[in-house]
Every structure is written in C-alpha cells, then in structure tokens.
Amino acid sequence: MAYRTTCDFCGAPIELVLVVPDQPRKGTTRKHVPLDLDFDxxxxxxxxxxxxxxxxxxxRPITADRPLEHHEHPAxxxxxxxxxxxRPPAAPRPAHALTAxxxx
Numbered sequence: 001m002a003y004r005t006t007c008d009f010c011g012a013p014i015e016l017v018l019v020v021p022d023q024p025r026k027g028t029t030r031k032h033v034p035l036d037l038d039f040d041x042x043x044x045x046x047x048x049x050x051x052x053x054x055x056x057x058x059x060r061p062i063t064a065d066r067p068l069e070h071h072e073h074p075a076x077x078x079x080x081x082x083x084x085x086x087r088p089p090a091a092p093r094p095a096h097a098l099t100a101x102x103x104x
Contacts, residue, residue, distance in 0.1 A: 002057050003032070009084035013037045017052065017059045017075075022066065033059065034078040041074050046081070048074030 003016045016032040033050065041048060050059040051072035059075060062068055079085060 004037070007034065007078060007082055007084070010082050012078065012082065014078045015056075017050075018057065019050075020058045020060050022060065022063070035059065035075045036078050036081055039074070039076040044076065046076060049077045049080060050075040 002018070005014060005016060006012065007014050014034040015037055017035050019031055019033050021030075035050060035052070039048070048062060048068065051062050051068050052059045052075045054071050054073075056073065060066070062074075068074055
C-alpha cells in the first residue's frame with residue numbers, strides 16, 4: 001500500500017511505498033520508504049534507487065544482481081534529494097592539522 005504525503009523536513013510531495021525485501025526475514029515488519037513523486041529518469045542526474053511494482057503499491061531496491069525489470073517503474077528515494085537532509089561538503093583540514101603520514 002502507498003500513501004501520499006509531504007516530507008516533514010522540506011515539505012516536498014512524497015509517496016510512502018511498502019518495501020518488499022529481496023530476502024524476507026521471519027518476525028520482521030515491512031517498512032515504507034519515501035519516494036519522490038516527481039522523479040524522471042530523463043531529467044535526473046541521479047539513477048533510480050528503487051523499482052516500483054506495476055500497480056505502484058510496493059517497491060524493492062535496485063541492485064546489480066536484480067536490476068530494473070521491464071514491467072517495473074524507476075523510482076528514487078527522497079533521502080537522496082531532500083535538501084534538509086543534505087550534508088555540506090567536508091571542509092579541507094588546515095595543513096597544521098595533518099598528521100605526519102598525510103603530509104607526505
């Protein structure tokens with residue numbers, strides 16, 4: 001089952017979709033992943049992270065062993081695009097803070 005809502009951090013429209021794991025484990029509960037509603041493979045520099053089912057109610061992670069299949073829709077997790085969750089690039093350390101090994 002999928003639920004349309006907005007991101008609590010940035011307000012972008014997202015869809016919470018049930019993830020079907022590649023290897024289900026007994027006793028674990030299924031989880032929902034936030035997917036971007038406006039993801040378009042033609043205009044995005046980021047490759048899709050999940051494969052949506054034909055009915056768009058469940059998804060699975062895309063892996064090298066199990067790439068996107070012809071009947072699935074590409075999707076991208078909102079964690080990859082949420083501006084509120086983006087980390088700034090690490091600042092370079094000053095030269096005096098480098099260790100002897102790093103300064104060689």
